[in-house]
Amino acid sequence: MSEPSAEAADRSGRPPTLTERTIEAVREGIRNGTLVPGELYSVYRLADELGVSRSPVRDALLRLAETGMVAFERNRGFRVVLPGARELTEIIAVRLALEVPAAQRAAVRATAADRAALQNEYEAMQVSVTAGDETAFMMHDQRFHGLLLELAGNAHVTRIIENLRDATRLVGTSTIRTSRSLEDVYQEHLPILDAIQQGSPSTAGAAMRRHLESTGRLLLQEAARKSDTNLKSNALWNDLVGHPPVGE
């Protein structure tokens, strides 16, 4: 009764290719700990674990390598890359530069249906928080940001941010619980939602900025905890994220 390919067709009309399914499989493997960052793997092994040939697996990994999620080592294998403090900071800087204006535009462009959809995701986040289901929470968080970006109307921005989120996901996952701040992250979304419901771009932008900065600091803390890359993080942050000097 159950279909062989789970969430198959998207809505693009075509069934997904093996390459695409492999990409999802690798992402899932990273999420649930099957693929450990730093460990050395090979296309051969992964291919017959997934029951497909090496070609689509290789294609999938090459695409993921493009975004920095994995790295190939010639004649050795490939590794899942755990982003360091430097990379995380860079990513936060990009997200600030793109998502803050996106939130502003979204506040102006949102239709009633859009607002309702955002509200839905926000409430789903609420449910996930009380249920303590971090996986579900991350999913709704992603959808919230995704919806907001689509609203802003720039498909390039959406794609870029989606890729960056991929690279950071494995830092945030199963670690936020540690600092019991799932609730905090959830609450930071409320001012964003409110500002968009009220159509106030500057407020929405400011709220998004606060949210991203706070999330960024959390991720950096987490990254510092697991690797010994002890904390010159503050210098990095000021250097790459710190607000551009306004005066001279």
Added chain:
Amino acid sequence: MSEPSAEAADRSGRPPTLTERTIEAVREGIRNGTLVPGELYSVYRLADELGVSRSPVRDALLRLAETGMVAFERNRGFRVVLPGARELTEIIAVRLALEVPAAQRAAVRATAADRAALQNEYEAMQVSVTAGDETAFMMHDQRFHGLLLELAGNAHVTRIIENLRDATRLVGTSTIRTSRSLEDVYQEHLPILDAIQQGSPSTAGAAMRRHLESTGRLLLQEAARKSDTNLKSNALWNDLVGHPPVGE
């Protein structure tokens, strides 16, 4: 006497792979008109034109497809994609969001050597203008922006912009001459350079903004000229690039 692979080793120590060389070959083919946008090509033909097997060619094209330069059509072939007004506008919006802050940071961080390097590229642009060598001009223009981005210290930003430039290159090339504005584009770089020499971030940011907006409008004009996508460009521009509303 002449090496088989021209500008081989980069400086990464390793010789470039066939895939990488193919990527460069495709880019070059697009630049010099061997590969016509819109036309249907196949991996088979391209592979034996380049004298390699289908694998590296396919890998190369998949990577280029990731950035939107080419598009595959299942069982049909692939096309070089000419970006439309929509895509161009989106790209300009991203560049504004990322390169303006980058210019600000660069103004603060630049060392004497950095300033000299920028000056060099600027003067090389000058030479290209008087020589009427558009290809060389584009190259130095790219290097100028590339140096500036590296200065800003965010490798992700550098990579993103580099990819976007790729997608737009085939619109700008051999068309700027039409509006005889090579000189204008050159002159717009002076205020940027000056501001960085003087270490003034806000001035550098403003100059960069003016430059990108002006370049963007030129590209849009050009795109509108060759495709019949007649000009609702202005609405697009205001929608995606227009400064975010400052007040409420």
Added chain:
DNA sequence: TCGCCATGAGTAACATGTTACTCCAAGTAT
């Protein structure tokens, strides 16, 4: 015990084989 070198297992990169699909164009019925 310690350093050196041969050897072989395992791999990414590259090459070639196979399959199921799309489309065009030439035929055939109407």
Added chain:
DNA sequence: ATACTTGGAGTAACATGTTACTCATGGCGA
């Protein structure tokens, strides 16, 4: 002439074969 079928050429996606490389391991001499 026009619509409708049909065959075949050409293709991306997927599978498998080959090569040249990296590195761990174990023997061998000091």
